[in-house]
Amino acid sequence: QSVLTQPPSASGTPGQRVTISCSGSGSNIASSYVYWYQQLPGTAPKLLIFSNNQRRSGVPDRFSGSKSGTSASLAISGLRPEDEADYYCAAWDGSLSGYVFGTGTKVTVL
C-alpha cells in the first residue's frame, strides 16, 4: 500500500519544466533519504535520483530532486519526448521498517 502521495499525472510541451510532488510523513520522507525512479513503458524501473537530490551517473542534469520536511519533488526542465514515463518517489519508513513508494505520476509530453 502506497504511503507517499503523488499527483496521478503531469504534462508539458517540449522544453517546458514539469514538477512532481511527493508527500509523506515524519516516519519516511522527513527522516530518510528520498529516491526517484523512472519507469518507461514496458520496462523495469530505473533509479534517477538518490540521497534526495543526487543524480545517478548518466542521468541528464535536466532532472533534479529536492526535499523539505515531509515533502519532496522532482523537477524535469527542458522536457523531451523521451521523458514520457511513470515516475515514482520512494523512502524508507522507520515505523514500518520498509520502503514506501509513491502512488506514481504519469508524465505526458504534449
Place this chain on the structure above:
Amino acid sequence: EVQVLESGGGLVQPGGSLRLSCAASGLTFSTYGTDAMSWVRQAPGKGLEWVSGISGSGRRTYYADSVKGRFTISRDDSKNTVYLQMNSLTDDDTALYYCAKDSLGGPHGMDVWGQGTTVTVSS
C-alpha cells in the same frame, strides 16, 4: 557491469507456493557490506510495491505487512543468489516481481534492477 536476473515465476493456484530466484552477476555478495537486495512487485496496471529486503550479511530481513508471515527472503552468497519463498499465495500476489540491488534505506537506493518475473495466482 552489475546485472540481476530473476526467475521462478509462473502460474500457481490460490494457497500454493512458489520460490523466486535472483541471480546477480558483476558483483560478489560476500565482499561488499552494502550488497543488500530487495524484491519489488507491480500488479498489472498498478504502481510499485516493495515486498521484502535482506541485508548484505543476511542477518537482517524486512517484509511489507502484506506479505509478512507468508514470504521468506534468503540469500546464498556462494551462488550470488537471493530467493523469495512465497507461501499461501492469493490473487492479490499476482504481479511482476522485480529484484533490485539495494542499500535498505541507505543513500544509494535500488540502483540495479532486473527485468522481472511474472507470478500469476489463479485457479
